Amino acid sequence: MTVDPMLSSYSDLLFQGTLVVYLLAMAFYAVEYVSARAPGAAEAEQVAEQVAEPAAVAASGGSAGTGTADLGAVSAENADVPPPGNAAREPKARRSRASTFGRMAVSLSVLGVLLHVGSIALRGLAAERWPLGNMYEYTSAVCFAAMVAWLVLLQRSGGRTRGVRRLGVFVLAPVVTLMVLAGTVLYAQAAPVVPALQSYWLVIHVTTVTLATGLFIVPGIASILYLMKRSGRPAGFAAKLPAQETLDRLAYRTTVVAFPMYTFAVICGAIWAEAAWGRFWGWDPKETVAFIAWVVYAAYLHARATAGWRHVGAAWINIVGLAVVIFNLFFVNMVIAGLHSYAGLG
Template sequence: MPVNQTLANFSDLSFKTAFVIYCFALILSIVFYVKQTGVVDSRVKAKELVGAGGPNVVEVPSDSDFARREASAEKFAGMAQTMIWLAIIIHGASVVLRGLSASRFPFGNLYEYVAMVTFVAMVISAWVIQRRELRAMWPWVLTPVIALLFYGGMKLYAASAPVVPALQSFWFPIHVSTVSIGAGIGLISGMASLLYVLRMRQPVGKEHGVLGAVLRPLPSAQRLDSLAYKAAIWALPIFGLGVMLGAIWAESAWGRFWGWDPKETISLVTWMLYAAYLHARATSGWKNSAAAWINIAAFATMVFNLFFINMVVSGLHSYAGLN
């Protein structure tokens, strides 16, 4: 079936527009982050002054002063949140138009897969991080997403076209969409675990040095760990289901459920790491920080599978569309 070039062009334009809006949202979220850092610093200094009898010498900011500063910071948080939702809508339009342009599901190459995974990650992030106490996480979430979109648009881009014959299957949209959703949730879980590890070294109220100043607005380590755990609870079964559906498809396409193809193998390793993380996280003998490293390893393995296996290693899943 011929490609509708008009829809393909609109998809490309939507992708670029979403990327630009995400960048503006990142700038706004950084401004909020800096302002929120100032608010936290002021509160800490005020407590130190009060504890040392400071009010007799230096005027300590009142609660209304702190409220005014927080309100100023929240304005930028609200603007960032609005920009993010706008970018998500345009990002989603890019994915849908890409599929409509070729009359197929938009998972036919690595460029489309990156667009889909980042879209899922942003939808879930926007739903979770809209809570006030988590808004400081936006710069940490937007940065890797923008980096993925930039790399996808610059290095992985492939023109809209029908998929190769091997992907023309009933199982194609089911398998890839399930894996994409699991990977998107895994991205959130991995980032939360990474921030948790950093926060454990810089507890709330005890931050020190340059790293402490950078991490000060973030939620507590307990809240970050809880977010990582809850996201992994969803990522494990969804990603595992995607692997199972891929095995069923492999049996119908290649006459076997499993062949230790590089992508199959690394996907299984990733799923096992998520299972190990949840097991360690729920076992009393494990420290949460040690379990978090397993989750970070799962995230790193997923990224390795996404790029290195698709782009460097030759296998039955070499459909990156870069040639």
């Protein structure tokens, strides 16, 4: 089995291009989030201006034909009338600019995903194998799965697209961090895999666990933001987040998709272990932590159907699940020695 250095070089270039595009997308998502107004903020300002204006007139003694009785004329209907001139157009212009940056961020996300899949495909063609043979390739594929999950969620959000889109900066932040780690600390040259990985189970088991891990990133982030939104702290930050119900629903629906995939991956791993090592389960460190993650996510889904746990309690369990998955991704692979320690650093 040979390695094509030209295809490998092109794969690396596409990976670097993907990282740059993701960074730009994250910056544009951040601009949209910072520029966006909290729900109801513009209307509150308009009401305050309508109430403050007659109050100021009354404080100065009023004008001819204007008495204190005019203060009662500011009803709720009048308060909803936007102030004239540029004051009415400014919030709309600001929202328009924020929306423009958001749409640009989504376009960059799509472009990044296309470059990303090209990088992964060329890596596989260069090494003439399935491109999930080491930590660099695995981490890259996890980020790809997370981005695809994010774009699918965004597309399915329907009329709530603008509010949900503000979450892009929080999804891109861990993805970009993992991409930087993959391209530096975890990078490995394209090469044939060790004999233990030369099996069709690599395609089935490692692919499904990679996709599930990538999907788990999105609900984990959504649950963290849900708790921040619910607590209202920090106030200015939490006010711009989507509604609590939206964040909770995003976390649950994504986990419902990822959990069966993860379950299938664990079962396939046990079958592969029996074929390779003569036993279905040996409590290897990675097997053990993978099982713990499975139990945590099963507990999350159970909590979502249990009164008293379905919101805050379930969100905390979901965050613990994400922490266990990240721990399994890095610490178990890179620090703890075990039968799964073959995908070392290059």
